[in-house]
Amino acid sequence: MRTAVVCALLCAATLPGPSAAAYAPKAPxxxxxxxxxxxxxxxxxxxxxxxxxxxxxxxxxxxxxxxxxxxxxxxxxxxxxxxxxxxxxxxxxxxxxxxxxxxxxxxxxxxxxxxxxxxxxxxxxxxxxxxxxxxxxxxxxxxxxxxxxxxxxxxxxxxxxLPETSPEGEGGGWMGWAAAAVAMALLGPGVVRAVRRRRAARAG
The missing domain is CATH 2.60.40.290 (Immunoglobulin-like)
Incomplete structure (x- = not known):
């Protein structure tokens, strides 16, 4: 009887059991x-x-x-x-x-x-x-x-x-006036002299 029990235990020990991988969680x-x-x-x-x-x-x-x-x-x-x-x-x-x-x-x-x-x-x-x-x-x-x-x-x-448009009222007005003022400052004296010459020529 003991021999049969020992043999059964030895046989069970040698049989492959479930591996740890079988119980490991599966990756999604x-x-x-x-x-x-x-x-x-x-x-x-x-x-x-x-x-x-x-x-x-x-x-x-x-x-x-x-x-x-x-x-x-x-x-x-x-x-x-x-x-x-x-x-x-x-x-x-x-x-x-x-x-x-x-x-x-x-x-x-x-x-x-x-x-x-x-x-x-x-x-x-x-x-x-x-x-x-x-x-x-x-x-x-x-x-x-x-x-x-x-x-x-x-x-x-x-x-x-998106279209690049200048905002209304931002910079457009005063920049235009500034450009006009610069032009008048540069051209104004010459215009005045030309008018005076024409008047002098007519008077002569």
């Missing part, structure tokens, strides 16, 4: 997502409405649950809408559209948003100072976040040129 599958955004234009102007189209593509073979898609509106945006999503922030330069959605494997989803642009003064207010010449742009960025991560999985942007 890699997420492969791309995003693109466009408003179909290359330039914009004050008061214009920009219609954005955001395309999110899940390239992976597994579904992504609870993805967060965020779009930051251009700095001069005065109002924005995001069908199917929400808009946070109400001040100029602070508005952001947010959507939450599951992304099925190999699926493409499209989101839309609208932004109405303000003027140059709105850009100055958003940047806490005057905009430098040649830097006027309407820039929108979109990022996709997976889970509760603060690091985006994918990002994209759209950039439109």
């Amino acid at each position: 599958p890699a997420v492969s997502v791309t995003v693109a955004v466009t408003d179909g234009a290359d330039d914009a102007e004050s008061g214009k409405r920009l219609d954005y189209r955001i395309t999110v593509h899940n390239l992976g073979a597994t579904e992504v649950h609870g993805a967060r898609i965020e779009q930051r509106m251009p700095a001069t945006t005065t109002s924005a809408t995001a069908p199917g999503g929400t808009v946070e922030g109400h001040g100029v330069g602070e508005q952001k559209a947010i959507w939450r959605s599951d992304l099925p494997a190999h699926d493409i989803q499209v989101f839309t948003a609208r932004a109405v642009l303000g003027g140059r003064s709105d850009l100055a207010a958003a940047s806490a100072g005057p905009a430098a010449p040649g830097t006027l742009r309407a820039a929108a960025t979109v990022c996709v976040y997976v889970g509760e991560s603060f690091a985006p999985t994918a990002c994209s942007g759209d950039l439109d040129d």
